[in-house]
Amino acid sequence: MPLVEMKDIHKYFGTVVALRGVDFKVDENEVVGLIGDNGAGKSTLIKILSGVFPPTKGEIYVKGQKIDPRRYSVREAHRLGIETVFQEQALGIKQSIWRNLFLGREPTDRLGFLKVVEARDETHKLMREVLRFRGGGVSPDASVRTLSGGERQGVAIGRAMYFEADLVILDEPTRALSVQEVQKVLNFIRELKRRGKSCVYISHTIANVYAVSDRFVILDRGKVVGEYKREEVSEPELNEILIELHESRAQEELQTDSF
Amino acid sequence: MLKANIDLRKYKMQIGLTLIFALVILLFIITSPEVFLRPSIYLAYLTTIPFIGIMGLGLTFVLASGEIDLSFASVMAFAGYVCAVMVDLTGSVTVGIIGGLLSGAVIGALNGLFIRKIGIPSIVVTLGMMFLIRGAVNLLSGGLGRSFTFLIGTPWHSILVGKIGGRFPAHALWFLGLAVVLWFILFRHRFGNHVLFSGDNEGAAQMMGINVDWVKIKVFILMGVLAAFAGIIDSFRLLKWWPTMGEGFLLTTFASVFVGGTSMFGGEATILGTFIGAYLIGSLEAGIVAAGLSGFWTRFIYGFLILVAVTIHTVLRKGRGV
Ligand SMILES: Nc1ncnc2c1ncn2[C@@H]1O[C@H](COP(=O)(O)OP(=O)(O)OP(=O)(O)O)[C@@H](O)[C@H]1O
Ligand SMILES: [Mg+2]
Numbered sequence: 062m063p064l065v066e067m068k069d070i071h072k073y074f075g076t077v078v079a080l081r082g083v084d085f086k087v088d089e090n091e092v093v094g095l096i097g098d099n100g101a102g103k104s105t106l107i108k109i110l111s112g113v114f115p116p117t118k119g120e121i122y123v124k125g126q127k128i129d130p131r132r133y134s135v136r137e138a139h140r141l142g143i144e145t146v147f148q149e150q151a152l153g154i155k156q157s158i159w160r161n162l163f164l165g166r167e168p169t170d171r172l173g174f175l176k177v178v179e180a181r182d183e184t185h186k187l188m189r190e191v192l193r194f195r196g197g198g199v200s201p202d203a204s205v206r207t208l209s210g211g212e213r214q215g216v217a218i219g220r221a222m223y224f225e226a227d228l229v230i231l232d233e234p235t236r237a238l239s240v241q242e243v244q245k246v247l248n249f250i251r252e253l254k255r256r257g258k259s260c261v262y263i264s265h266t267i268a269n270v271y272a273v274s275d276r277f278v279i280l281d282r283g284k285v286v287g288e289y290k291r292e293e294v295s296e297p298e299l300n301e302i303l304i305e306l307h308e309s310r311a312q313e314e315l316q317t318d319s320f
Numbered sequence: 321m322l323k324a325n326i327d328l329r330k331y332k333m334q335i336g337l338t339l340i341f342a343l344v345i346l347l348f349i350i351t352s353p354e355v356f357l358r359p360s361i362y363l364a365y366l367t368t369i370p371f372i373g374i375m376g377l378g379l380t381f382v383l384a385s386g387e388i389d390l391s392f393a394s395v396m397a398f399a400g401y402v403c404a405v406m407v408d409l410t411g412s413v414t415v416g417i418i419g420g421l422l423s424g425a426v427i428g429a430l431n432g433l434f435i436r437k438i439g440i441p442s443i444v445v446t447l448g449m450m451f452l453i454r455g456a457v458n459l460l461s462g463g464l465g466r467s468f469t470f471l472i473g474t475p476w477h478s479i480l481v482g483k484i485g486g487r488f489p490a491h492a493l494w495f496l497g498l499a500v501v502l503w504f505i506l507f508r509h510r511f512g513n514h515v516l517f518s519g520d521n522e523g524a525a526q527m528m529g530i531n532v533d534w535v536k537i538k539v540f541i542l543m544g545v546l547a548a549f550a551g552i553i554d555s556f557r558l559l560k561w562w563p564t565m566g567e568g569f570l571l572t573t574f575a576s577v578f579v580g581g582t583s584m585f586g587g588e589a590t591i592l593g594t595f596i597g598a599y600l601i602g603s604l605e606a607g608i609v610a611a612g613l614s615g616f617w618t619r620f621i622y623g624f625l626i627l628v629a630v631t632i633h634t635v636l637r638k639g640r641g642v
Contacts, residue, residue, distance in 0.1 A: 135529030153520035
């Protein structure tokens, strides 16, 4: 039984067709590399899976259980163990690091008042032990806008690390990161795999995707156009496939233009 | 010691504001000692300022959530009217108060629904609501005021606007209490956290599972209830209601909140700043008049103070790296 399964997913934004009949699944303890050109529909697909918006049409199963799209939400996805690092980072830059870490899942007492000390301490621990911001010299009270691009990305990823999930979805998590930081993210994915968790990894850097994924799914203009197990392709071959896809697409667009 | 230093730096905006306020009062003391060395002027401030202050607290939430409200001064009058009519109908002051507060909540909810469910910008919706409600007040009342003398001797009168120890106005304590409670809600409660994030980055809040529509609708309801409360207690204090009530409060409330340091851009707000800002703005007029300057100076000095204060706030914020 797959951990999550999406069947015949369509998504329209007004007249824009972002997804046209996508089948996508992630198995238990599997890392899936989701690749494709800009605008292919990768982010749209994983946002549907994360509960940000419903599909126009299609079915979603999580752990074998059918999801009611009207009742599905980000909160529900969190509850089912799906954690996402969005391409847009999803941070409030005027707020402190600890507020960002716990946004939507604040530790509170029964009346809803924040347990500030606990939230700060937990944030501090995560920053010191996992993220290692500037040698641990950054306060959890610092607002996110005082952080560098890579550090901000660190907060977004740290949030996914902190809330242990069964499926971690990473949409372009290595953008804005230095070589060492990229290695940390890749190690995080390997660690997830080792602990029996699953991951969807979206990136335009094929070398990184290749380094950690068990399977690759190629999306093009809202459709799945290729699916390969890691054993079936080498990294240069995968690159080749993507370049060919890009060229055939350019050709097609040229032809339709001349009509 | 070090810890205290850090805490002070966090509040430098508010400390600066308090210093400005102290300076203004000092200036008034120098220019008209006969007025400003006696307690009665300060008691007068405590009597008049809570109304803009209470609405300023609501406006602070609205701005923190990234929205704006122009209708609250009309809501103030509307709720006062509803309260008077309800008391007439039922003979119960309690029912009147509840009815007045509810009318504010309903108008706030309508604002929120138009803004979030239909998608009209808040400045447009609340501008319309400002005229609509003021118009409704005039139509319903026929332009006539109403007497609240039925209140004399009732417990609600002393609880809400009585004079503690014969001098200290009770509603000044209500303002203080509301400021403390709302500070905790904004900065120490889950709801306030969602308000701040909704104003800071709506998309981010949504992606982390916050129902931004509902958060903002609740903020407008809070604004409506606070404006209604201000209208009810202002009628109680003066023992009368009149249809133009609150008209002069719209801009002074905005001035208090902006001078206090709350940003127009959402995600950042200060309750303490609004509290001090209300007293600063509210104390100017009397001081200017007492100093022997004509009333013409009032607006000039308001304008000057707003520009200076907001410039300082903006520069301070830039220093923190926006
Ligand atoms: N909220 C939205 N409203 C309207 N159109 C949208 C929205 N989100 C995505 N789209 C459109 O859907 C299509 C797919 O976008 P999507 O963001 O899923 O692509 P992507 O594969 O993630 O691209 P990239 O690699 O650039 O991140 C694009 O044509 C985009 O313009
Ligand atoms: Mg994308």
